[in-house]
Amino acid sequence: MDRRKVLKNMSLSLGFAVSAPTMLSILNSCTSNVATWIPSFFTETEGHMITQLSDIIIPKTAIAGALDVHVPAFMDKMFNEIASESQKETMKEGATAFANTFKNVFGKDASAGSKKEFETVLATYFDVPTDQQKQISEMMNQNKSKLTGKKLNTFLIYKFLTETRRYTLYGYYTSELVGETILSYDPIPGHYEACIPVEDIGNAWSF
Amino acid sequence: MNETRILTNEIYDAIVIGSGISGGWATKELCEAGLKTLVLERGRMIKHIDDYPTMHMDPWDFDNRGEKSKRILERKSKQNRTGYTTHPASQHFFVDDIDHPYNEIKRFDWMRGYHVGGRSITWGRHCYRWSAMDFEANKKDGHGVDWPIRYTDISPWYDKIEEYIGIQGENMDLPQLPNGKYTTPFEFNCVEEHLREQIAEKFDDRIIAHARTAHITGDKVHEGRSKCQYRNRCIRGCPFGGYFSSLSSTLPAAEKTGNMVLRPNSIVHEIVYDASTKLATGVQVIDANTKEETIYSAKVIFGCASAIATASILMQSKSKRFPNGLGNDSGELGHNIMDHHLGVGAKGTAEGFDGKYFKGRKPAGIYIPRFRNIDSKTEHKDFIRGYGYQGGASRSNWSRGVAELSYGKELKEALLKPGTWSIGMGGFGECLPYHENKMTLDYNKLDAWGLPTVTFDVEFKENEKKMRKDMQEQAVAMLKAAGYKNVSGFDNKSSFFPGLGIHEMGTARMGRDPKTSVLNKHNQIHAVKNVYITDGACMTSAACQNPSLTYMALTARAVEHAVKQLKENKFKNA
Ligand SMILES: Cc1cc2nc3c(=O)[nH]c(=O)nc-3n(C[C@H](O)[C@H](O)[C@H](O)COP(=O)(O)OP(=O)(O)OC[C@H]3O[C@@H](n4cnc5c(N)ncnc54)[C@H](O)[C@@H]3O)c2cc1C
Numbered sequence: 001m002d003r004r005k006v007l008k009n010m011s012l013s014l015g016f017a018v019s020a021p022t023m024l025s026i027l028n029s030c031t032s033n034v035a036t037w038i039p040s041f042f043t044e045t046e047g048h049m050i051t052q053l054s055d056i057i058i059p060k061t062a063i064a065g066a067l068d069v070h071v072p073a074f075m076d077k078m079f080n081e082i083a084s085e086s087q088k089e090t091m092k093e094g095a096t097a098f099a100n101t102f103k104n105v106f107g108k109d110a111s112a113g114s115k116k117e118f119e120t121v122l123a124t125y126f127d128v129p130t131d132q133q134k135q136i137s138e139m140m141n142q143n144k145s146k147l148t149g150k151k152l153n154t155f156l157i158y159k160f161l162t163e164t165r166r167y168t169l170y171g172y173y174t175s176e177l178v179g180e181t182i183l184s185y186d187p188i189p190g191h192y193e194a195c196i197p198v199e200d201i202g203n204a205w206s207f
Numbered sequence: 208m209n210e211t212r213i214l215t216n217e218i219y220d221a222i223v224i225g226s227g228i229s230g231g232w233a234t235k236e237l238c239e240a241g242l243k244t245l246v247l248e249r250g251r252m253i254k255h256i257d258d259y260p261t262m263h264m265d266p267w268d269f270d271n272r273g274e275k276s277k278r279i280l281e282r283k284s285k286q287n288r289t290g291y292t293t294h295p296a297s298q299h300f301f302v303d304d305i306d307h308p309y310n311e312i313k314r315f316d317w318m319r320g321y322h323v324g325g326r327s328i329t330w331g332r333h334c335y336r337w338s339a340m341d342f343e344a345n346k347k348d349g350h351g352v353d354w355p356i357r358y359t360d361i362s363p364w365y366d367k368i369e370e371y372i373g374i375q376g377e378n379m380d381l382p383q384l385p386n387g388k389y390t391t392p393f394e395f396n397c398v399e400e401h402l403r404e405q406i407a408e409k410f411d412d413r414i415i416a417h418a419r420t421a422h423i424t425g426d427k428v429h430e431g432r433s434k435c436q437y438r439n440r441c442i443r444g445c446p447f448g449g450y451f452s453s454l455s456s457t458l459p460a461a462e463k464t465g466n467m468v469l470r471p472n473s474i475v476h477e478i479v480y481d482a483s484t485k486l487a488t489g490v491q492v493i494d495a496n497t498k499e500e501t502i503y504s505a506k507v508i509f510g511c512a513s514a515i516a517t518a519s520i521l522m523q524s525k526s527k528r529f530p531n532g533l534g535n536d537s538g539e540l541g542h543n544i545m546d547h548h549l550g551v552g553a554k555g556t557a558e559g560f561d562g563k564y565f566k567g568r569k570p571a572g573i574y575i576p577r578f579r580n581i582d583s584k585t586e587h588k589d590f591i592r593g594y595g596y597q598g599g600a601s602r603s604n605w606s607r608g609v610a611e612l613s614y615g616k617e618l619k620e621a622l623l624k625p626g627t628w629s630i631g632m633g634g635f636g637e638c639l640p641y642h643e644n645k646m647t648l649d650y651n652k653l654d655a656w657g658l659p660t661v662t663f664d665v666e667f668k669e670n671e672k673k674m675r676k677d678m679q680e681q682a683v684a685m686l687k688a689a690g691y692k693n694v695s696g697f698d699n700k701s702s703f704f705p706g707l708g709i710h711e712m713g714t715a716r717m718g719r720d721p722k723t724s725v726l727n728k729h730n731q732i733h734a735v736k737n738v739y740i741t742d743g744a745c746m747t748s749a750a751c752q753n754p755s756l757t758y759m760a761l762t763a764r765a766v767e768h769a770v771k772q773l774k775e776n777k778f779k780n781a
């Protein structure tokens with residue numbers, strides 16, 4: 001798709017202009033092994049969306065990424081078993097708003113969206129200057145029931161994306177693989193060293 | 208009452224009601240004095256180590272990473288008011304609120320666990336002596352009644368308890384926080400040490416001390432236990448016996464004497480009184496599982512079921528002589544409920560320590576001893592009594608990244624590193640004894656065993672409110688003076704409810720005058736001399752220190768008295 005058109009569509013759906021550098025900042029991706037899982041809280045399409053997004057938020061590099069520790073399945077289970085009803089509802093509405101915007105922008109269903117396309121959308125919403133970030137967080141603190149139209153749509157998309165981001169971090173950093181082999185793991189320290197150079201430990205303690 | 212009650216033939220020397228912190232101590236001391244002792248515990252059996260199912264679990268070993276399930280939140284909605292005790296790591300040590308209901312005229316957070324060991328398994332382990340001024344406070348300012356004992360009466364017992372259970376800490380020679388028998392303290396990490404230096408430099412009325420907690424450090428041998436291994440998972444039960452609990456310490460010692468009979472699932476609901484001897488003869492028990500009723504007899508009875516439960520048993524123990532509950536000639540039984548108020552303090556971030564870290568998770572941090580209303584110089588115009596703070600410093604983890612919008616490789620790698628240092632402190636404030644802060648029994652709302660439920664009518668008042676303001680201001684002032692960034696005070700309104708300090712006490716206070724108190728200076732019921740109450744019910748004032756050490760000391764002291772009385776054949780009840 002032609003870049004100018006994407007830009008225009010995005011700007012329309014967002015309610016503010018998107019800068020060209022944002023659109024150009026497309027990450028050099030490195031694909032993880034996507035584990036097969038059957039979404040239950042999420043639909044197949046939503047499952048594809050959160051898989052793509054979590055892979056972009058915590059990509060696989062030399063170090064394992066979100067998909068290596070099954071973040072999408074973790075998210076699905078958390079939304080099924082732990083999330084409150086209102087959290088569930090907003091997540092679902094947010095996913096729908098995101099999928100619609102995706103379709104408007106790229107002219108195809110989100111379920112067929114490529115990693116690059118998801119990167120483009122995420123960059124649009126997340127690569128924003130600091131002052132705008134403040135505006136966004138204020139906007140997200142509003143009461144959903146008071147919002148309508150474009151405002152509601154932007155609110156919902158941000159909810160969907162920030163929840164996806166939050167659960168990606170949560171699922172990743174508290175996973176067994178990361179906790180035991182990437183972060184510093186020491187279940188029974190045995191003794192205490194009160195003040196030592198951080199290099200002696202390396203990565204943060206896993207708990 | 209049930210018609211099918213069984214009267215056992217055996218007469219024990221002593222019965223202890225409850226196996227928590229105070230019951231464990233009563234049992235050990237009674238058994239070691241050679242008395243055949245029956246311990247009646249309403250909850251299930253818990254075996255040291257074997258029954259700590261979560262002690263080795265890592266975050267990823269818990270279903271949903273340890274998020275509370277909907278079932279836990281439904282069943283334990285009141286226990287969940289602490290926010291943390293109902294985590295799957297420890298929720299099994301807290302009661303099911305649906306099975307164990309209580310009523311609230313005003314909100315009261317009654318946090319408890321029914322099982323062998325009681326809350327000694329889950330307690331925070333902070334152990335501070337009360338000072339001479341704490342035992343004199345009521346007399347001095349006229350609130351409540353005077354304590355019938357003074358610091359010198361209890362100090363040898365503090366020595367004994369501290370040496371036996373093992374407390375790490377450091378003597379600071381403060382009149383408001385007496386020295387004790389401590390082992391090598393857990394070291395301060397670099398930010399805690401920095402705070403200590405800064406406060407020493409910038410304030411002359413307060414210090415940063417080491418928290419004093421019941422963890423083993425140093426080389427002294429404590430039978431069956433070993434040194435703390437710095438796991439900071441104490442609330443789940445410790446496989447090393449690194450901290451004191453009834454299960455790791457007092458009950459095994461009692462068991463070893465061969466004099467202890469421990470009967471779990473035994474709900475005591477009445478103490479049986481004999482008007483002819485003016486003594487109690489035993490207790491009435493419902494089996495928690497079979498609901499069978501039994502009466503057990505003994506020469507002396509120790510009430511250690513915790514402040515509220517003990518008062519409830521006494522209130523249910525009605526007779527012609529005591530129509531308002533056993534020993535309740537004064538009308539004070541169930542009144543004067545106190546707790547510590549908390550959830551107020553400050554936090555900030557420390558810069559310049561990014562190159563520093565630590566190894567091991569120590570289960571305690573700093574303590575700031577009381578510095579208000581200690582002498583004429585430190586008098587505060589708005590409130591009486593005082594408060595202390597507990598706190599500590601640590602580095603943030605990956606969750607610091609949640610509030611941002613960043614993503615990708617850099618984010619991932621940045622969050623693998625230790626985050627900013629933060630430091631915080633939360634106050635524990637004294638609550639005055641108010642007669643009208645009370646509990647009653649509701650005989651229209653019975654529990655599953657047909658017993659009346661407890662109704663709370665308790666609130667914090669003006670003195671506590673005014674103190675709180677100062678608690679926040681001073682916490683902010685200290686962190687600012689120490690040069691920390693992003694300093695913000697907090698006063699969590701939803702924490703300002705009695706009970707949440709989990710230091711409930713005062714329901715059967717000690718005193719000099721039987722007209723205004725329930726217990727005498729030996730913890731005996733004034734009018735029923737072979738019943739000793741040594742849990743939090745006995746407390747005449749609350750001070751601001753965590754109270755369990757004082758319950759233990761009073762318990763051991765009372766046992767010595769009871770043993771002497773028995774030897775002198777004072778209790779001719781059988
Ligand atoms: C999370 C937490 C942190 C805490 N931190 C600290 C701290 O740092 N320092 C401190 O000093 N204190 C702390 N406490 C408080 C401390 O746990 C209590 O003060 C202490 O356990 C009280 O001892 P107790 O023996 O009176 O009661 P408990 O330890 O509660 O034991 C009472 C026992 O009696 C049993 N019982 C109750 N009713 C009956 C009945 N009718 N018949 C038979 N048995 C009965 C119960 O099942 C229980 O086993 C904390 C408590 C909690 C929960």
Ligand code: SF4
Pocket residue numbers: 422434435436437438439440441442444445446447448449450568569570
């Ligand atoms: S911190 Fe010490 S006492 Fe607590 S659980 Fe760990 S080893 Fe046991």
